[in-house]
Amino acid sequence: MNLPSTYLWDIENPKGYANAMGRYKTRRELAFLLAHVSEARQRVMDAGGGSGRFAMPLAERGHDVTVVDISQDALRLLHRRKHPRVSTRCADFLRQTFDNQFDVVIAIESIPSFTSVTLEDLFAKIHSVLRPGGRFVFTALNSRSWRHALHTLRGRKCVRYNVAGPTDYQTALRKAGFELLSMDGLMWMPFAVTSNSRLVPLFESIERALHLNRWLGQSPWLLVAAQRSSIE
Ligand SMILES: C[S@@+](CC[C@H](N)C(=O)[O-])C[C@H]1O[C@@H](n2cnc3c(N)ncnc32)[C@H](O)[C@@H]1O
Structure with a gap:
């Protein structure tokens, strides 16, 4: 697809996800998502x-x-991909109301973008659009990880909003009425997020071989699946 767009975070944009790091993240994120979304037809909100x-x-x-x-x-690019099962709403998620309750809400790499609410309020909003028993799958930055510490040490501007540690995410989920289903780690790579380094696959195999994804306390990103209680 020809991309005359200024939107960065596209799967075909080399400065977004069309690079070695982007492909690695997309592979891992999609696998986690599919493991937690039922194969039966679901109403999903992204x-x-x-x-x-x-x-x-x-x-x-x-x-x-x-x-x-x-x-x-972003939505202009998505419209050009024309899928009959995809509908869009150009809006601030936090200010929108939704008629239908969804089976699944996903928020991949978008949690730190919701800057005007606390994590608890954000999760409560997501809870309100899910049907009882519905699932919430998201990725989040880990404020306790070595990567976050390194960025802070180097004086880099770190994302400050809704960035917490694994147990803080768990607590916020519980307070909003969710039960945690699973948490996994991601992005044990000493590369920039848009790096095209040939070493990315090597580091990916090291991550896998050493099961670094299970070391949640230090994992730079977290993949999280939770469920809204089915009895209210
Ligand atoms: C890093 S991108 C991730 C996009 C997509 N989830 C993915 O993984 O490819 C974060 C997205 O959040 C969107 N965003 C930021 N604030 C938002 C808000 N208040 N309501 C809806 N979308 C928002 C941005 O426009 C952007 O598309």
Whole structure:
């Protein structure tokens, strides 16, 4: 697809996810997502879903996906991908109300973008759009990890909003009415997020061989699946 867009976080943009790091993250994130989304047709909301990096593969598997994103550019790209099972809403997710309750809400790499609410309020909002028993799958930055510490040491501007440690995410989920299903680690790589280094696959195999994904306390990113209680 020809991309005359200013939207960065696209699967075909070399400065977004079309690079070695982006492919590694997309592989891991999609595998985690598919492990926690039922194969039966689901109504999925993709909060901060961008140009459809996950809406498209979910729609291709038969799910109905509503992408809510604040960026018109992102949704323009998604419209060009034309999938009948994908609908879009260009809006601030936090200010929107939704008629239907969803089976699944996903928020991949978008949690730190929701800057005007606390983690607890964000999770409560997500809880309110899910049907009882519905699932919430998201990725989040880990404020306790070596990578976060390194960025802080180097004086880099760190994302400050809704970045917490694994137990803080668990606590916020519980307070919002979720039960944690699983948590996994991601991105044990000494490369920039958009790096195209040939060494990425090597580090990926080291991560896998040493089961670094299970070391949640230090894992730079976290993959999280939770469930809204089915009895209220
Ligand atoms: C890093 S991108 C991730 C996009 C997509 N989830 C993915 O993984 O490819 C974060 C996205 O969140 C969107 N976003 C930021 N604030 C938002 C808000 N308040 N409501 C809806 N979308 C928002 C941005 O426009 C952007 O598309």
